[in-house]
Structures are given as C-alpha cells and as structure tokens.
Amino acid sequence: MDTLALDLAxxxxxxxxxxxxxxxxxxxxxxxxxxxxxxxxLKTNNAKYLQLYKYWLKIFAISFGMGVVSGIVLSYxxxxxxxxxxxxxxxxxxxxxxxxxxxxxFLEAGFLGVMLFGMDRVGKKLHFAATCxxxxxxxxxxxxxxxxxxxxxxxxxxxxxxAGQFVPLDWWAVxxxxxxxxxxxxxxLAAYLTTAFVVAAVGAYHLLKSPQNPLAxxxxxxxxxxxxxxxxxxxVAGDMHGLNTLEHQPAKVAAMEGHYQTHQGAPLILFGxxxxxxxxxxxxxxxxxxxSLILTHSFDGEVKGLDAFPEDKHPxxxxxxxxxxxxVAIGFGMLALGLTSLVLRKRKTLYQASWFHRLCVVFGPAxxxxxxxxxxxxxxxxxPYTVYGLLTTAQSASPIDAAAISVSLTAFVVVYFIVFGxxxxxxxxxxxxxxxxxxxxxxxxxxxxxxxxxVSHSNxxx
Numbered sequence: 001m002d003t004l005a006l007d008l009a010x011x012x013x014x015x016x017x018x019x020x021x022x023x024x025x026x027x028x029x030x031x032x033x034x035x036x037x038x039x040x041x042l043k044t045n046n047a048k049y050l051q052l053y054k055y056w057l058k059i060f061a062i063s064f065g066m067g068v069v070s071g072i073v074l075s076y077x078x079x080x081x082x083x084x085x086x087x088x089x090x091x092x093x094x095x096x097x098x099x100x101x102x103x104x105x106f107l108e109a110g111f112l113g114v115m116l117f118g119m120d121r122v123g124k125k126l127h128f129a130a131t132c133x134x135x136x137x138x139x140x141x142x143x144x145x146x147x148x149x150x151x152x153x154x155x156x157x158x159x160x161x162x163a164g165q166f167v168p169l170d171w172w173a174v175x176x177x178x179x180x181x182x183x184x185x186x187x188x189l190a191a192y193l194t195t196a197f198v199v200a201a202v203g204a205y206h207l208l209k210s211p212q213n214p215l216a217x218x219x220x221x222x223x224x225x226x227x228x229x230x231x232x233x234x235x236v237a238g239d240m241h242g243l244n245t246l247e248h249q250p251a252k253v254a255a256m257e258g259h260y261q262t263h264q265g266a267p268l269i270l271f272g273x274x275x276x277x278x279x280x281x282x283x284x285x286x287x288x289x290x291x292s293l294i295l296t297h298s299f300d301g302e303v304k305g306l307d308a309f310p311e312d313k314h315p316x317x318x319x320x321x322x323x324x325x326x327x328v329a330i331g332f333g334m335l336a337l338g339l340t341s342l343v344l345r346k347r348k349t350l351y352q353a354s355w356f357h358r359l360c361v362v363f364g365p366a367x368x369x370x371x372x373x374x375x376x377x378x379x380x381x382x383x384p385y386t387v388y389g390l391l392t393t394a395q396s397a398s399p400i401d402a403a404a405i406s407v408s409l410t411a412f413v414v415v416y417f418i419v420f421g422x423x424x425x426x427x428x429x430x431x432x433x434x435x436x437x438x439x440x441x442x443x444x445x446x447x448x449x450x451x452x453x454x455v456s457h458s459n460x461x462x
C-alpha cells in the first residue's frame with residue numbers, strides 16, 4: 001500500500017470508529033442509570049422514577065441501535081483495508097471479539113426486547129432483571145473490546161506460529177495484559193461521566209424552562225451527585241493509567257508531555273506549540289519539575305524524551321500533545337462543575353441557579369469530546385504501530401490502491417452524516433421534550449399493581 005492509500009485507510013478507520021465510540025460511551029452509563037431508576041421505583045413506589053425510566057429508555061434504545069450499526073462497519077474494514085493485521089493477529093483478537101459477541105451482545109440483544117416492550121408483559125422482578133442484564137452486557141462488551149485494544153497496546157502471553165501469526169500461549173496473560181485493568185476502569189468511569197453530563201444538561205435545560213419541574217430536578221440532582229463523586233476518582237484513575245503508560249509506552253508519554261529531550265526534573269508543560277523541526281515546544285508555559293513529580297513522584301526523577309527513541313518510531317507529537325490537554329482540561333472542568341454543585345446544594349440553590357444550569361447545558365457534550373480526545377491520545381500515541389513494538393501500521397494494511405479507498409471513504413462520510421445526523425437530530429428532539437409531558441396518559445402503576453396519581457402535567461405544558 002502506498003503512502004496516500006495508507007493515510008486514507010487510517011483516516012477512514014478513524015472516522016468510523018470516532019462515530020462508533022460515542023455511542024458505547026453513552027449507553028454504558030445510561031444502561032446503569034436506567035437500572036438505578038427502575039430499582040428506585042421498585043423500592044420506593046415513587047412514580048417519578050418510572051417516568052424518568054420511560055423517558056430515558058427510548059433515548060437508550062435509539063443510541064444502542066446506532067451503536068450496533070456503527071460497530072458492524074468496523075469489522076468489515078479489518079477485511080478490506082487491514083487484512084494483513086487481521087491475518088497476523090486473528091488467532092488472538094478473533095476469539096476475544098468472538099467472546100464479546102457470544103457473551104455481551106447476546107445478553108444485550110436477548111434482553112433488550114424484554115426491557116423495551118416487557119413492562120406490561122412480564123413480572124416486575126423479571127423486567128428489572130432484564131434491565132440489569134442489559135446493563136451488565138454493556139459492561140461485558142467494554143471488557144472484551146478493551147481487552148482487545150489493551151493487548152494491542154501492551155501485548156503479552158503470545159508466541160508465533162510457522163506462518164508468522166501471533167498465537168496465544170497464556171490466555172490469562174492475553175486478556176489481563178499489563179494495561180488492561182487501567183484502561184477498563186478509565187473507560188468505564190469516562191462512560192459514566194459522559195452519561196452524567198448528558199443527563200445533567202437535559203435536566204438543566206428543563207429547569208431553565210421550569211425551575212419547579214420535579215422530574216427535571218430529580219435527574220439533574222442524580223447526575224450532579226454522580227459528577228461530584230466520580231470525577232475525582234477518574235482523575236486518580238487517569239493518573240494511575242498514565243504511570244502504567246510511562247512504564248510500557250514511554251514514547252507516547254513523551255509526546256503527551258511535549259518532551260523532546262530527556263529531563264532530570266522535567267517541567268510540566270501546560271501549553272505550547274510542538275515543533276518537530278526544532279525539537280522543542282514553542283511559546284510554552286511550564287511549571288518547573290512538576291512533570292517529574294507527577295510521573296516519577298520525585299522532583300528530580302528522570303523522564304525520557306523522544307530523543308531516547310529512534311525518530312522513525314516517534315508518534316505524531318502535535319496531535320497527541322493537544323488531544324491529551326483537551327481531555328485533561330475537560331476532566332478538570334467536570335471537577336469544577338461537580339464541586340460547584342455541592343456548594344449550591346448546601347446553599348439550597350441547586351435548582352434556582354440559572355447561570356449554573358446554562359453552564360451544564362453547554363457542558364452536555366463535553367464527555368463525548370473527552371472520550372474522543374482520550375481515544376486519539378491512545379491510538380495516535382501508539383503509532384507507528386498497530387501491535388505496539390511488534391507490528392507497524394504500514395505492515396498491517398491491505399494491498400489496495402488509494403482510488404478504491406477514496407470511494408469507500410466518500411461513501412462513508414456521506415452516509416454517516418445523513419443517517420447519524422438524522423439520528424442525532426431525533427435524539428435531541430426527544431431530550432427537548434419535557435419529562436413531565438412524556439406520555440401524559442402514563443401508566444403509573446406501582447409494583448403491587450395499584451394505581452397512583454401521576455405527577456401533575458398541567459403545570460408543565462409550556
């Protein structure tokens with residue numbers, strides 16, 4: 001494959017996986033949120049939790065469907081644009097992806113129908129079990145896919161056969177490779193935060209229209225509790241993940257930090273413009289020795305720069321440098337909003353602070369941006385390899401010319417923007433509808449089968 005064809009194949013995969021990754025990042029957290037809502041309804045007999053469950057269930061179903069469709073496309077590209085990679089890694093990655101289908105997807109697909117249409121057809125405990133199983137299925141899906149990706153980042157437990165393929169020698173070491181636990185925790189927490197800020201944005205939007213809206217208050221409060229609790233945990237998990245990356249992929253960390261030279265007592269570069277020609281960061285703003293303190297827990301610790309690695313093995317520094325900073329900046333923005341919510345809650349003004357609600361609406365998509373920025377940092381920082389240190393991206397590509405890839409890439413761009421653009425538009429319309437307007441004839445039956453007065457709709461039909 002020539003250079004142009006390789007770049008087009010890389011861009012095509014990046015384009016399609018970028019569309020795909022935002023859906024699991026949302027549905028993993030939303031499935032758990034739905035399980036919590038239904039569990040609270042069963043425990044408290046409070047109809048507001050049932051209303052919120054039904055409100056978010058339709059949004060979950062559409063997002064889940066879009067995620068499935070966008071994910072199928074990725075598998076085809078392994079056969080078209082990356083057939084050498086598929087051949088070399090098939091004995092390891094094939095079974096892992098098969099396990100994802102046999103466990104996670106079968107659970108999700110099998111019980112999603114009960115979850116969507118079984119509220120009035122099965123017992124309340126069985127329906128709740130179906131919701132929990134779907135939520136568990138999203139976790140299993142993340143487990144296997146992140147195991148695949150982590151093995152590509154930190155390969156372990158493998159050997160080679162006569163055909164030069166990677167083959168498993170120790171499945172335990174393959175699945176639980178050195179970076180897998182850190183990536184799994186980091187991604188799951190990112191998914192929960194992504195969902196939390198979407199739910200918070202929707203709740204804040206409806207509070208701006210009607211501060212007394214009881215269901216908007218409930219969803220907003222639950223989302224902000226999650227943001228306040230999980231964001232600090234995510235920052236700690238991210239730091240641990242960074243230390244693991246420093247151990248196994250030091251060149252990636254050097255690009256993330258903008259260190260072209262090895263340092264004793266490395267500074268923390270906050271901002272700047274990486275310059276590959278001069279091997280330096282122009283116009284940089286830095287804090288002396290803080291980089292070493294964060295990465296080595298010592299002010300004078302050594303942090304390897306890109307000069308410690310062959311130049312043809314350097315990842316694209318500017319992309320990794322800036323995507324990492326976007327992710328970190330959003331993380332601290334989430335922390336600030338979470339802590340502010342605690343202050344407002346203590347002052348009993350959480351539902352009246354319109355300025356804070358506007359900030360939360362603006363911050364609604366931030367989780368998706370952070371997930372994409374983190375994915376870019378991880379995947380571009382791994383370059384020039386697909387299997388780190390063992391198989392390069394250039395060696396992984398199919399022998400296909402640029403013209404063929406450009407045709408399929410154009411088709412993907414056009415179809416994706418039409419199909420997923422329509423899907424996003426419909427999701428936004430659903431979110432724009434007030435939860436108290438959702439199905440005014442809502443069946444508000446309690447778990448014991450008796451009727452309860454539904455939350456009044458008459459005051460919220462503006």
